[in-house]
């Protein structure tokens with residue numbers, strides 16, 4: 775598994791994935807992204823990464839600094855945090871361990887700067903399988919929160935929890 779920056783050449787793939795039922799189901803009331811516009815936003819507070827296996831794109835992960843993201847989607851949450859969004863593109867690639875590999879790398883990237891204390895994630899309340907997936911990675915439930923028209927479960931992974939878990943794996 776390799777994570778690499780998404781480029782304009784990935785837009786047709788990203789748009790195709792946006793039509794998939796499992797992707798639509800996890801995005802709630804939000805419209806499908808305008809990918810050209812999204813990729814123009816990449817910079818100090820936003821990374822958009824493609825997960826590739828053997829050169830084949832299998833999923834996408836977005837990492838933001840919620841304090842710097844201009845819409846302040848996460849509210850006034852202060853520095854030292856990151857927020858992640860992830861999905862696998864093709865149905866046939868779900869449940870094969872690829873998401874776990876992508877998240878392992880994305881989490882490592884988030885915690886690379888020493889000032890990052892924790893990572894936030896906001897699956898829909900209805901997306902119980904994703905919540906199980908995140909708990910398995912060490913995320914803990916913070917509480918429910920309404921983002922726009924969506925009821926979400928805010929989950930949080932502390933640096934210390936990840937460090938303890940990674941050292942167990944070594």
Ligand SMILES: CC(C)(COP(=O)(O)OP(=O)(O)OC[C@H]1O[C@@H](n2cnc3c(N)ncnc32)[C@H](O)[C@@H]1OP(=O)(O)O)[C@@H](O)C(=O)NCCC(=O)NCCS
Pocket residue numbers: 796797800859860861862863867868869870871872873874875896897898901903904906907
């Ligand atoms: C959540 C997701 C990224 C996990 O990646 P993955 O490669 O499928 O997961 P892994 O094979 O590493 O781990 C398996 C676990 O993922 C979760 N999972 C599997 N398929 C899923 C699906 N269609 N939707 C949500 N979670 C799923 C389950 O917890 C599963 O564990 P289980 O088999 O014991 O039920 C991926 O399933 C996905 O893209 N789901 C749809 C979109 C989504 O829900 N994204 C998260 C938005 S917050």
